[in-house]
Amino acid sequence: MTTDDRPAGDPTRQPVPASVVARVDAADTTLSNPKTAVIALGGNLGNRLEILQSAVDALEDTPGVRVKAVSPVYETEPWGVPAGSQPNYLNAVILVRTTLPPDGLLERGHAIEEAFHRVRDQRWGPRTVDVDIVAYQGVRSDDPVLTLPHPRAHERAFVLVPWHDIEPSAELPGHGPVAELLAAVADQVVVRRADLELRLPE
Structure with missing residues (x-):
């Protein structure tokens, strides 16, 4: 459930602040035939908010990428591990417009993870940042x-809830x-x- 125990689609939920509303499409004039991508961010090590913000900024600084919307920040328990065995995560979802192909965007995401010393030696292990x-x-x-x-996005509230916040009409293909x-x-x-914002x- 979300913070106030009301479903994400409930109209009585706390509204999303204006600061997370998508920027105007005029920013797309710097790109040629851009595509829209949905990116989930999360981390449970270090200064979690600062690292997530740095990831957002790094994506914006990437040639061929423009960050169009940033969701509210959510805190969640680690997925797939015993309760209390890891710190909680901060999670968010962003929308980008990009001229990079999917594999190019993935490569950039991995570079950002590596910049923050993301370690991949344990499935469901703690990490500074996921992109x-x-x-x-x-x-x-x-x-x-x-x-x-993403094959498990439909199972994860920490993806679906913030995504719905910034794109209520969104559809997950399939x-x-x-x-x-x-x-x-x-x-x-x-x-x-x-x-946190x-x-x-x-």
Whole structure:
């Protein structure tokens, strides 16, 4: 459930602050035939908020990428590990417009992870930052290096809830509207951190 224990689609939920509304499409004039991608960010080591903000800024600084919207920040328990065995995560979702192909965007995401010393020696292990491509403008791919859409996104409230915040009409290819998928993850606790906020790059 979300912070105030009301479903993400409930109209009585606390509104998303204006600071996370998508920037105007005029920014796309710097790109040629851009595509829209959904990227999930998360981390549970170090200064979590600072690292997530740095990841957002690094994506914005990438040639051929413009960050269009940044979700509220949510805190979640680690996925797939015993309770209390790791620090909690901070999670967010961003929308980008990009001229990079999916594999180029993945490469940039991995470079950002490496810059913050992301370690991959343990499945579900703690990490400074994850930069995961959730969807890329309807592209479907079974490539094990980059499966699109993300094969487990429909199961994860920490992806669906912040994504719905910034794109209520979004659809996850192969699974349907994000607003409808939220019902299946309503038992997962995702706490909105109203005291924390990621900045949309200027």
